[in-house]
Amino acid sequence: MSELRFVDLSVQVSGRTLLDRVSLSVGKGELVALLGPNGAGKTTLLKTALALRAPSSGSVLLAGESVAALEPRKRAGLIAWLPQHIRAEEPVTGLESVAAARYRFRESHADSRRAAERALARVSASQYAERRVTELSGGERQRVAFAGLVAQEAEILLFDEPANHLDPGQQQDLYRLLGQMWRQGRSILCITHDVNLLHQLGDAARVRVVGLRAGRLVFDSPFDAPALAEQLGDLFGIEMNCLHGGEQRFFVPRSRSTS
Amino acid sequence: MRSRALLLILGCALLLLGAVLVGPRLEGAQGQFIVWQLRVPRVLVGMGVGATLALVGAVFQALFQNPLATSDTVGTTAGATVGALFAFALDSSRTVQGLPLVTVCAFAGALAGSLLVASFASARRVHSSDILLAGIAVTLASSALASGIQYVSDSRALFAATQWSLGQLPQVGYRGVLLLAPLCTLSCGLLLLLTRPLQVFALGEDLAHSRGVNVPRLRLFALGLGSLGVAACVAWCGPIAFVGLIVPHLVRRLLGASYRTLLPMSLCVGGALLVTCDAFARLIVPGRELPVGIVTAALGAPTLVFLVARGRR
Numbered sequence: 001m002s003e004l005r006f007v008d009l010s011v012q013v014s015g016r017t018l019l020d021r022v023s024l025s026v027g028k029g030e031l032v033a034l035l036g037p038n039g040a041g042k043t044t045l046l047k048t049a050l051a052l053r054a055p056s057s058g059s060v061l062l063a064g065e066s067v068a069a070l071e072p073r074k075r076a077g078l079i080a081w082l083p084q085h086i087r088a089e090e091p092v093t094g095l096e097s098v099a100a101a102r103y104r105f106r107e108s109h110a111d112s113r114r115a116a117e118r119a120l121a122r123v124s125a126s127q128y129a130e131r132r133v134t135e136l137s138g139g140e141r142q143r144v145a146f147a148g149l150v151a152q153e154a155e156i157l158l159f160d161e162p163a164n165h166l167d168p169g170q171q172q173d174l175y176r177l178l179g180q181m182w183r184q185g186r187s188i189l190c191i192t193h194d195v196n197l198l199h200q201l202g203d204a205a206r207v208r209v210v211g212l213r214a215g216r217l218v219f220d221s222p223f224d225a226p227a228l229a230e231q232l233g234d235l236f237g238i239e240m241n242c243l244h245g246g247e248q249r250f251f252v253p254r255s256r257s258t259s
Numbered sequence: 260m261r262s263r264a265l266l267l268i269l270g271c272a273l274l275l276l277g278a279v280l281v282g283p284r285l286e287g288a289q290g291q292f293i294v295w296q297l298r299v300p301r302v303l304v305g306m307g308v309g310a311t312l313a314l315v316g317a318v319f320q321a322l323f324q325n326p327l328a329t330s331d332t333v334g335t336t337a338g339a340t341v342g343a344l345f346a347f348a349l350d351s352s353r354t355v356q357g358l359p360l361v362t363v364c365a366f367a368g369a370l371a372g373s374l375l376v377a378s379f380a381s382a383r384r385v386h387s388s389d390i391l392l393a394g395i396a397v398t399l400a401s402s403a404l405a406s407g408i409q410y411v412s413d414s415r416a417l418f419a420a421t422q423w424s425l426g427q428l429p430q431v432g433y434r435g436v437l438l439l440a441p442l443c444t445l446s447c448g449l450l451l452l453l454t455r456p457l458q459v460f461a462l463g464e465d466l467a468h469s470r471g472v473n474v475p476r477l478r479l480f481a482l483g484l485g486s487l488g489v490a491a492c493v494a495w496c497g498p499i500a501f502v503g504l505i506v507p508h509l510v511r512r513l514l515g516a517s518y519r520t521l522l523p524m525s526l527c528v529g530g531a532l533l534v535t536c537d538a539f540a541r542l543i544v545p546g547r548e549l550p551v552g553i554v555t556a557a558l559g560a561p562t563l564v565f566l567v568a569r570g571r572r
Contacts, residue, residue: 047465050465050468050469051468052465052468052469072468072471072472072473073471075471076469076470076471077471079469080469080470081466081469083463083465083466087324087462087463087466089324090461090462090516091511091515091516092458092461092462092515092516092517093515093517096458096517097462100458100459100462100470101459101470103455103456103459103467103470103471103472104470104471109519132515152470
């Protein structure tokens, strides 16, 4: 398994700083939850890891090599991505959509389809195999996209707000799947707005929570750090309550006075 | 799905056969001559041109992630028009190495227009929408150039240019087939080899990049190969509207959007459609041939409206 490292990374666009000297690593088998207000630079950080956006300075290293220098198929074997918005304009079936994620493998179409069937079964989405993705709901489409991520068989997985547009049940299911992949040894960097969903991963105490604001890393704490509620409150500029339910802690924004 | 595809192939084969046989009753040596020396090569040219335009349309729609993208979008047709106008303004009766000057100039213009856009597309960090804008810019610049040439041309050249711009399958015999076939075969054959990366690309440009597709290389190859085939077609026949736009949508609606089906079936349906339209153009006005471009445009516009209306339901 490989390591993902952002070293003193800055990204500037038209004189605007999107990322400012960010240094962060996602070690082998680690799960890092990335939080921050809208516009903090979270998605930009993920895109630099995929060589979709070039750094202005600093570097992104994947398995010790600069991500920009990696051959595309080799890079796809190291790192995969579930984007925030799943494009569904082509009326391909769920199976074909997942089979497309096997591009990095030089294999026959039949082999790709078999692997796609296995991936769909793994995320309990076999029922969408023959349905067109254009006809699926947001949650169903997200599950098919997740199957694509499974089918790609990369070592490091990037998630960009994967629970967006899902109902609470679907959110929990998705984070459970994410936890399964983590326990199987994948390294994961996941953007989320709801830190409480991390409980669904199964071993939340091992999760690192990283805060990003205005392109800068402002904290990097374990999920069970006592100061996390305060750090989250500072990050979003709100007051955050920490409630205890059994052995778990839940973070709830304190309601603002309306008067 | 497979049986539907087979039915469609059978239908295309029947249309091609019908296009050779349909028309006034032919007998004797003269009939043999008309069928084998005029109609068959014309049908072969129509097949090649229609297949290439339709396949390139399907490829460009994936490449630009835009359902309205065709070879017209990337400056190929506009470049060809400038070349053809230039030739008409000079002297359209001239030949170069036995080829009509109009064909040679239109081919050179088409390649020049595409090359400008392709050189922009080869840049590492441009998005498909940027290339589309570059294509529109080349098209507008070509239109300005074409207007300038038209302004200084005489009425004879203008009339010839107008006829050329309607799009017509020419009576070029087997020599025309032999000149067109290598370029169309090369273009279409190599584009079909890009089926797998195009399928991944069609699901999203950034996602394709993350899945291991070399996006700048794919864009450059697809754009270059597509433009080569279309340049050859436009040079011979003039701009033929709607085939590249309509056929991929039609196939997608009938057989789905798997590129393993979409690309080869666009090839088949495009060839059959253009040949059928040409047969129609030969017969619709007794004693006179309409340019096939008029028929494709007349059929294409309502078909597009129908497809859009069906798609919204």
